[in-house]
Amino acid sequence: MSYDCDVLVVGLGPVGAALCALLAREGVTAIAVEKDSDVYPLPRAAHFDHEIMRLFQKLGIAEEMEAASQVARVYEFRNAAGQVLMSYDLIAQGSPSGWSPSYMFHQPSLEVALRRLATDSPLIDLRLRRTLKSIAQDADGVTATIDGPDGPQAIRARWLVGCDGAKSPVREALGIGMSDYGFDEPWLVIDAVVSDPSRLPTANLQICDPARPTSCLVMSQGRHRWEFMLLPGELPEDLLDDAMIRGLLKPWNSEDCVEIERKAIYRFHGRVANRWRDGRILLAGDAAHQTPPFAGQGMCSGLRDVDNLAWKLAAVIRRGADPALLDSYQTEREPHVRAVIELAIAMGRVVCISDPAAAAMRDAGMLAQREAGQAAPPPPSPRLGPGIVLDGPGGEYFPQPWAGDARMDDVLGAGPWLITRASLTDAPLAPFAEQLSPWFESRGAEAVLVRADRYVFGIGSVDTLEKAWAERVS
Ligand SMILES: Cc1cc2nc3c(=O)[nH]c(=O)nc-3n(C[C@H](O)[C@H](O)[C@H](O)COP(=O)(O)OP(=O)(O)OC[C@H]3O[C@@H](n4cnc5c(N)ncnc54)[C@H](O)[C@@H]3O)c2cc1C
Structure with missing residues (x-):
């Protein structure tokens, strides 16, 4: 059987580009087709979290992204009178990966960095100005017809991943429907280049003003974002008018x-x-799920998808694992994605109130909670759903301790880890032992097997873990 590549990636947004970079690290070949000639030039995502920074660390672009982004410190919900309804001190929350909990950034700069990683690999072939036209699959692979400057072309791959965005032609071709949360709010989004940032807020703000719900977000690289909800009866063209803006x-x-x-x-x-x-054929990123942006998590969820998917595709393609392994991709990721979407919708429902009486009730309730000393609920840290995880801590996110500038992931390297409690005092783990020991103690773990995406497979004895892992992944 002859193939042009192991994986055909359709769409080179952040999710498709990250998938290419992850597959290259696993020794998997990929062709990526993208209908446009350059990255989408305008910022969409403005925020990513610590877990995504740890993924960038794995890909070798953490320092570059740290320099190009800005740590987010405070996220506040305020009412029309400027009173604080809810405040998140993001720095104080800390993070299990050792990175800052939240970063503000410029999406095109990230996409350029991710595409460069893919371009640098001899295993990845990026083909721009190539549009997917049709797909057909059989028991052994997928054949896609791609149209481009040289006319139509067929590409044969073992697997195809649709990272082709919210309108996903791949999803459409497969006739896959979507379940809809019924949240549907039109907003005007404005990105601005700022010449004097000292005149603008330094916190990220949700202004819960029923007369005009508004988001005001600090971005990096001299930019600021405002988002304004359209009020009932307003038309998009009214809001896009320059005088209105x-x-x-x-x-x-x-x-x-x-x-x-x-x-x-x-x-x-x-x-x-x-x-x-x-x-x-698999779907990832916006092709598989979409969220309102109030938690800044749409792209983050897509990047978690491909971190989950890349090592599983590699296990199937390079190590002969049963393709049924790939069914765990959705069972593990969907509950996580839904928890994040539900949080974003809950935030959106607080912000998007345009009825003054309902807004007054909301304000009174939230102010009373603050006066009673109730802190804003911490952001959820959802576990993976059932899949390649054992009972107990299986599916939890595994922390990354730092010892000075030394980060555990850099020391232990790529791939899954089997860490025993007894080995914590030996090299190379000794510098991290003080921080890791409480994790083992609180879970009564003799050993832990951590997957390549840094989620826990399970705890137990070394023999049990090795056997259970081999059964599921080999
Ligand atoms: C206003 C706004 C604010 C946001 N804020 C945040 C935030 O703060 N944090 C966050 O994490 N996320 C945020 N998001 C979401 C984030 O931008 C998206 O989740 C992310 O861009 C999705 O990436 P993707 O790679 O899945 O899809 P896309 O970025 O949409 O990429 C899909 C690619 O597929 C290509 N394509 C489509 N069809 C074809 C075809 N037939 N052939 C070849 N190529 C094709 C497209 O050209 C495109 O390049 C925000 C979104 C918006 C709109």
Whole structure:
């Protein structure tokens, strides 16, 4: 059987580009086709979290992304009168990966860095200005027809991953429907280049003003974002009018210090594809799920998808694992994705209230909670759903201790780890023992097997873990 590549990746947004980079590290060959010639030039995602920074660390671009982003310190919900309804001190929350909990960034810069990783690998072939037209699969592989400057071309791959965004032609071709949370709010999004950041807020703000729910977000690299909800009866063209935008920005002391880089109307919604695998074809990123942006997690979820999927594809393609392993991709990731979408929708429902009486009730309730000393609930740290995880701590996120500048993942390297409690005092783990020991003690673990995506497979004796892992993954 002859193949052009192991995996055909359709779409080179952040999720497709990261998948290519991850597959290359696993020794898997990929062709990636992208209909556009360059990265989408305008910022969409503005935030990523510590777990994503740990993924960038694995890919070797953490320092580059740290330099290009800005640590987010405070996230506040305020009412129309400026009173704080809910406040997250993001720094104080800390993070299990050792990185800052939240970063603000510029999506095109990340996409350029991810594409460079893929371009640098001899295993990855990036083909721009190539549009997927059709797909057909059989028991052994997938054949895709791609149209481009040289005319139509067929590509034969063992597997195909649709990272082709919210409208996903791959998902459409497979006839896969989506379950919809019924959250559907139109917002105007404005990205601005700022000449004098000292005039603008340094915290990320949700202004819960029923007269105009508004988000105001610090970005990196001299940018700021505002998002304004459309009120009942307003038309997109009304809000996109320059005079209207100038009026919306007036209260922000931004006159003469911001230059609008883009303005767009988006409908914020929550949707999850019913099936993420169909035979030899899988979906990842926005093709598989979409979330309102209030928790800054859409792209983050897509990047977690491909971190989950890449090592499983490698196990099937390179080590002969049963393809049924790939069914665990959706069972593990979907509950996690849904927890994140539900959090974002809950946040959105707090913000998107345009009825003054309902807003007054919300404000009174939230102010009373703050006066009673109730802190904002911590962000959830969802576990994986059932799949390649054992009972107990299986599916939990495994921490990364730092010893000074030394980070455990760099020391232990790629792939799964089997760590015994007894080995904590020996090299190379000794510098991290003090921080890791409580993890073992609190779970009564003799040993832990940590997967390549840094989620826990399970705890137990070395023999039990090795046997259980071999049964599921080999
Ligand atoms: C206003 C806004 C704010 C956001 N804020 C955040 C945030 O703060 N944090 C966060 O994590 N996420 C955020 N997101 C979400 C984030 O931008 C998306 O989740 C992310 O871009 C999805 O990446 P993707 O690679 O799955 O899809 P996309 O980035 O949409 O990439 C899909 C690619 O597939 C290509 N393609 C499509 N069809 C074909 C075809 N037939 N052939 C070849 N190529 C094709 C497209 O050209 C595109 O390049 C935000 C989104 C918006 C709109």
